[in-house]
Amino acid sequence: MSDSAVLDADCVRYGVIGTGMMGVEHIENILHLDGTTVSAIADTNAERREIGAQVARRQGGGDVIQFADHRTMLDSGLVDAVVIVTPNMTHADVLSDVLATDVHVMVEKPLCTTVADCQRVIAAETSGTAQRVVWMGLEYRYMPPTTALLNEIRSGTVGNVKMVSIREHRFPFLQKVDDWNRFNRNTGGTFVEKCCHFFDLMGLIADAEPVRVYASGAQDVNHLDETYDGEIPDVLDNGFVVVDFDNGVRGLLDLCMFAEASKNEQEISVTGDEGKVEAMVTESLLRIGRRADGQHVVSERSITDDSIRHVGLHDGASYLEHVDFLAAIRSGEAAKVTLLDGMTSVAIGVAAHRSIECGQPVEMGEVI
Template sequence: MTEPEGEERVRYGVIGTGMMGVEHINNLLAIDGAAVAAIADPEPLSLDFAHHAVGIDAPLERFADHRDLIASEACDAVVIASPNHTHHDILLDVLASPLHVLVEKPLCTTVADCRDVVEAAADGPAGRVVWMGLEYRYMPPTQRLMEEIAAGTVGNVRMVAIREHRFPFLHKVGNWNRFTRNTGGTLVEKCCHYFDLMNVVVGVRPRRVVASGAQDVNHLDEEYDGEIPDIIDNAYVVVEYENGVRAMLDLCMFAEASKNEQELCVVGDEGRVEALVSESIVRIGRRADGIGRTTEHPVADPRVQFEGFHHGSSYLEHLDFLAAIRSGSPPAVTLEDGLWSVAIGQAGHRSIEEGRWVDIAELFT
């Protein structure tokens, strides 16, 4: 790692050093100008996991409690990668300090908790960067899809269809992800990424949501302290936006036998663009070119130095987070973005439970 001339390295602390925390550490270690200075996690094995990633002889402060990391003054910025239900309280503690912060998705498990932290962030010191970790925006094929839409390739966007067909939820430390009370539910925990992409592509607020979903296949034979997991593993979710655009999510979490984990398709009045994430291909079809005519574009971002589990998107997200810290510029992805992605997920769960359309406004009363 080389240091940028004339600039101090930004010192990061990572709160929650399980799978995603260590993915953040590996990304930061690959970035010039970033240093991992401290870690916090109540689980000693997770601290050891992270310490090995940083290098067992590297200078690193270890804490069982995130409040001690904040007080240590060892860091300029923190990444929060602890379980979803802990984000609210940890973020409030971080926001009471001057530290820059990137919080992993979902922002919180409910709209009410998201609103709390959005409010707390509004009072922060000037130049402090508060960044919402929604790195699917940074996947190279997703970025290309958004560039094509911005360039007018498909005309006015009318429909957005996102399919995620993937493997079941992995095992997590203490099995926190097996229960909706900890995750906010699958549509919040997993699908906030896709609802965020819909929100970006459509560009106005979501108005109402209807969904059908269930836990049909996964985790039914598991038991934790006498409790069977309650997380849904498949759903269709339809979102209507204020401008009449409609979007749909097709989620299946027992479909690892598929070529692409994510397929995003946006159709406008002049054409269609799709991003196939595992293949890293963007396919474009313009109506003016005739029926069945498409062009296919392999996509890669040469800046990516670490692929990780998310096709290099976390690395690209960190480059922008670091650039914002250095320049004091506002975040490209905000806590409000996080709130609106959680809102669609929460509305989806309410729709499944109550069998009706749910107005997003209901979640704000």
């Protein structure tokens, strides 16, 4: 156990930095864990701070101290762990401030909006001596059907994985506080902001490093009739991205953000030399076909996880991610999802945007 591990008997005091839509989701999840409290919240927006405090009180939390500046919160001594849930373009600076202390931290995806900023925070993490958990928030790993799919792959159900295809067909980007998500300069671009989740999953399933990215995409439908200070949003709303991995596995992302009229928001299909496994995430279904059983022979099962105490906005994935983060805080063990995982997922997104701009494949060595 490291010096900073928190014993089971101790209550872990969390601070949440950024109490917008996702910050509230984190507060609710933290308060569904045993032996935790949200002792402080920090948000630059007074209205959002008050909403965060109200949610914490409603969920049965104790006193929540509000801060307008996360640095004052860090100096207060009120928190053992923080969750960074501010807009993407602020992650690098806020995380750097947190990494200068010894509090445990989970940072929401995407790690940062650029690879250079990812490298900066990773250098800050590795240069310090603090013994604490630094956790990359990539909760799609924790969606129950995705976990079931990963378990099947790891137990050899499909043989050697060759192809990973992920389809996200969903609704347009929601409205955010101060409309930060309408511009690539704030988000990193759609393939960074949204799709880092899927590039992370691809790498996990392929169990390999990305070497090359080819992409085609555009902003064809969404937000074209909106203006902010006279500027039209520039966020891409559909595209295909192909990723080559260093063990020969091929990944495909099919993204459409004007396709809410779909049965599943995400469908993941993994094919190996012996069979195929598919996760229908919204329907919470897993389908398995093994070539040895013959053509069109497919079994299907529903996936449930009774350990989930709070379903929230992400099918219980945020809750399960917090269970593991808390376990690492209590045991002093290393994070299961690291800043390096965060950087790799961002770098694939950056490469995808570059490939669209230049109309050519982009080697990962060009972006990392």
